[in-house]
Amino acid sequence: xxxxxxxxxxxxxxxxxxxxxxxxxxxxxxxxxxxxxxxxxxxxxxxxxxxxxxxxxxxxxxxxxxxxxxxxxxxxxxxxxxxxxxxxxxxxxxxxxxxxxxxxxxxxxxxxxxxxxxxxxxxxxxxxxxxxxxxxxxxxxxxxxxxxxxxxxxxxxxxxxxxxxxxxxxxxxxxxxxxxxxxxxxxxxxxxxxxxxxxxxxxxxxxxxxxxxxxxxxxxxxxxxxxxxxxxxxxxxxxxxxxxxxxxxxxxxxxxxxxxxxxxxxxxxxxxxxxxxxxxxxxxxxxxxxxxxxxxxxxxxxxxxx
Amino acid sequence: xxxxxxxxxxxxxxxxxxxxxxxxxxxxxxxxxxxxxxxxxxxxxxxxxxxxxxxxxxxxxxxxxxxxxxxxxxxxxxxxxxxxxxxxxxxxxxxxxxxxxxxxxxxxxxxxxxxxxxxxxxxxxxxxxxxxxxxxxxxxxxxxxxxxxxxxxxxxxxxxxxxxxxxxxxxxxxxxxxxxxxxxxxxxxxxxxxxxxxxxxxxxxxxxxxxxxxxxxxxxxxxxxxxxxxxxxxxxxxxxxxxxxxxxxxxxxxxxxxxxxxxxxxxxxxxxxxxxxxxxxxxxxxxxxxxxxxxxxxxxxxxxxxxxxxxxxxxxxxxxxxxxxxxxxxxxxxxxxxxxxxxxxxxxxxxxxxxxxxxxxxxxxxxxxxxxxxxxxxxxx
Numbered sequence: 001x002x003x004x005x006x007x008x009x010x011x012x013x014x015x016x017x018x019x020x021x022x023x024x025x026x027x028x029x030x031x032x033x034x035x036x037x038x039x040x041x042x043x044x045x046x047x048x049x050x051x052x053x054x055x056x057x058x059x060x061x062x063x064x065x066x067x068x069x070x071x072x073x074x075x076x077x078x079x080x081x082x083x084x085x086x087x088x089x090x091x092x093x094x095x096x097x098x099x100x101x102x103x104x105x106x107x108x109x110x111x112x113x114x115x116x117x118x119x120x121x122x123x124x125x126x127x128x129x130x131x132x133x134x135x136x137x138x139x140x141x142x143x144x145x146x147x148x149x150x151x152x153x154x155x156x157x158x159x160x161x162x163x164x165x166x167x168x169x170x171x172x173x174x175x176x177x178x179x180x181x182x183x184x185x186x187x188x189x190x191x192x193x194x195x196x197x198x199x200x201x202x203x204x205x206x207x208x209x210x211x212x213x214x215x216x217x218x219x220x221x222x223x224x225x226x227x228x229x230x231x232x233x234x235x236x237x238x239x240x241x242x243x244x245x246x247x248x249x250x251x252x253x254x255x256x257x258x259x260x261x262x263x264x265x266x267x268x269x270x271x272x273x274x275x276x277x278x279x280x281x282x283x284x285x286x287x288x289x290x291x292x293x294x295x296x297x298x299x300x301x302x303x304x305x306x
Numbered sequence: 307x308x309x310x311x312x313x314x315x316x317x318x319x320x321x322x323x324x325x326x327x328x329x330x331x332x333x334x335x336x337x338x339x340x341x342x343x344x345x346x347x348x349x350x351x352x353x354x355x356x357x358x359x360x361x362x363x364x365x366x367x368x369x370x371x372x373x374x375x376x377x378x379x380x381x382x383x384x385x386x387x388x389x390x391x392x393x394x395x396x397x398x399x400x401x402x403x404x405x406x407x408x409x410x411x412x413x414x415x416x417x418x419x420x421x422x423x424x425x426x427x428x429x430x431x432x433x434x435x436x437x438x439x440x441x442x443x444x445x446x447x448x449x450x451x452x453x454x455x456x457x458x459x460x461x462x463x464x465x466x467x468x469x470x471x472x473x474x475x476x477x478x479x480x481x482x483x484x485x486x487x488x489x490x491x492x493x494x495x496x497x498x499x500x501x502x503x504x505x506x507x508x509x510x511x512x513x514x515x516x517x518x519x520x521x522x523x524x525x526x527x528x529x530x531x532x533x534x535x536x537x538x539x540x541x542x543x544x545x546x547x548x549x550x551x552x553x554x555x556x557x558x559x560x561x562x563x564x565x566x567x568x569x570x571x572x573x574x575x576x577x578x579x580x581x582x583x584x585x586x587x588x589x590x591x592x593x594x595x596x597x598x599x600x601x602x603x604x605x606x607x608x609x610x611x612x613x614x615x616x617x618x619x620x621x622x623x624x625x626x627x628x629x630x631x632x633x634x635x636x637x638x639x640x641x642x643x644x645x646x647x648x649x650x651x652x653x654x655x656x657x658x659x660x661x662x663x664x665x666x667x668x669x670x671x672x673x674x675x676x677x678x679x680x681x682x683x684x685x686x687x
Binding site: 119279 | 344
């Protein structure tokens with residue numbers, strides 16, 4: 001394998017990590033602040049992608065499509081929080097899992113009812129359609145660079161929001177002692193709705209960005225949801241920084257594992273066996289990573305022991 | 307969801323009253339259709355169902371009970387038991403996926419029911435596990451890839467990059483390709499089933515010295531791969547079996563699919579008697595272009611009607627012989643059953659083109675004439 005190919009694969013790993021971060025950030029915020037396991041986070045991702053595909057189809061504008069995805073996912077998140085999720089904060093995790101699993105089914109069949117069973121069309125904007133040549137002669141799709149840029153901007157924005165703003169202070173306070181900030185006069189239920197809508201909007205944005213290079217179809221959110229849970233377990237539940245580091249680790253492990261493991265086995269096995277064993281082991285790589293992290297840091301890389 | 311398609315019920319009642327009951331159904335055939343109508347693969351099941359209903363529309367001998375298997379083997383098995391025991395169907399059909407077919411077909415045929423496969427042809431059911439009551443109206447799983455291997459060899463393609471998901475159908479598909487491809491396979495990559503990001507594989511394709519890519523990525527996987535491949539600037543030509551390029555999927559890939567070659571036993575512009583009428587009738591009835599799954603469902607309905615015209619389903623031997631003759635005008639042209647009850651049919655090469663605003667397939671040539679599978683030798687019945 002040449003150095004150029006390796007660099008390209010590292011970029012691919014970073015980009016896949018950034019996409020995961022957009023999903024995991026919302027999930028970890030919701031889990032950290034409200035203590036809620038939200039299985040329906042993947043459905044919000046799907047709503048973002050479908051809203052973007054519908055708006056892009058009607059107007060032809062990708063920028064409007066992105067805004068629509070943010071708005072639709074945030075609105076869906078806020079509605080779900082007020083009608084369903086709010087009743088679950090005091091229940092145990094099993095009840096939350098059951099209720100949010102039901103939400104997945106409702107959202108999936110509802111989306112099918114609205115948009116039909118066939119995948120929708122959503123393409124990358126023309127300005128980012130082709131590859132660009134990076135220093136060193138690497139050809140890399142412009143749209144993937146855009147995803148990296150948007151993801152990093154969101155990460156910086158979230159850090160500033162949590163660290164520097166009043167609502168960020170309330171969120172951090174809510175994480176550590178929800179009774180106390182209620183007693184101090186912060187409207188806790190409004191705060192929860194805002195946090196949930198924020199997490200939902202991030203998932204919707206991820207869905208729209210990713211939908212343009214993947215398939216916009218019912219059930220698209222669930223595979224990403226599993227990876228996002230792996231990310232927040234590795235990064236430490238409730239930590240945005242952990243979500244970023246965890247997402248990058250998972251993205252890199254997944255991408256490089258898939259490329260390097262078959263090659264590594266190829267050194268001492270025949271090609272067919274090496275490919276088959278390497279591919280199988282590569283699909284396990286991120287779970288092995290998670291297990292190793294949990295052995296040494298049971299609360300995740302940046303998790304706080306409770 | 308459950309729809310009863312009781313065609314011309316009044317006519318049947320009147321006929322039953324006068325003609326007398328030969329087998330408890332009054333000469334009618336009760337069909338149980340188990341197919342995927344919800345979840346990720348619903349588009350395929352809906353097309354098969356609609357094609358079948360279009361073919362049997364207006365028939366007073368076929369009554370169809372439709373059930374949704376949700377792409378889950380356990381649910382399909384439960385539905386098959388219910389259809390056989392309480393609905394007392396004579397014929398089962400509809401299953402899309404090989405793993406569901408393997409769960410349902412052997413027990414259904416062992417109970418003396420007929421099974422007509424409108425999709426999915428696992429090798430086990432074509433070889434050692436073949437059954438006199440099992441008729442495959444679609445294809446054996448390897449067929450499209452075998453034909454593609456032969457076609458690309460004839461085109462003089464020397465080096466090929468193979469890619470498929472790491473599961474049995476993916477491995478079968480690649481094995482089928484290699485069985486007929488005479489050139490060199492430079493890389494053989496197995497991805498995760500359900501993988502959505504192909505950046506790493508595309509980088510490998512770019513670095514490889516192959517001059518052709520052949521891949522099997524059904525459903526959403528193919529959509530993701532094609533869109534990402536188009537944006538990557540890699541310009542190696544791409545081919546695959548038609549499963550990643552059927553009409554339901556092309557709309558979602560859009561122009562990124564233009565120029566891709568894919569193998570299929572049917573195309574909407576195939577010039578055989580009845581095909582143009584089928585395409586027009588399907589469009590008029592459902593308002594969309596038919597896919598190859600719809601064509602398979604339609605042929606399954608025609609096959610059943612042809613057998614029903616010759617024999618009573620209660621006389622299993624006569625009905626089986628009538629099915630085996632396959633005397634119907636398939637929208638694929640010449641169609642016959644080999645001794646293992648799998649199709650002998652011509653497989654064509656299609657290319658994705660744009661007609662007006664619609665991205666669709668156009669025939670460009672024949673990939674394999676009167677093709678049949680290699681597993682029939684193991685079939686003893």
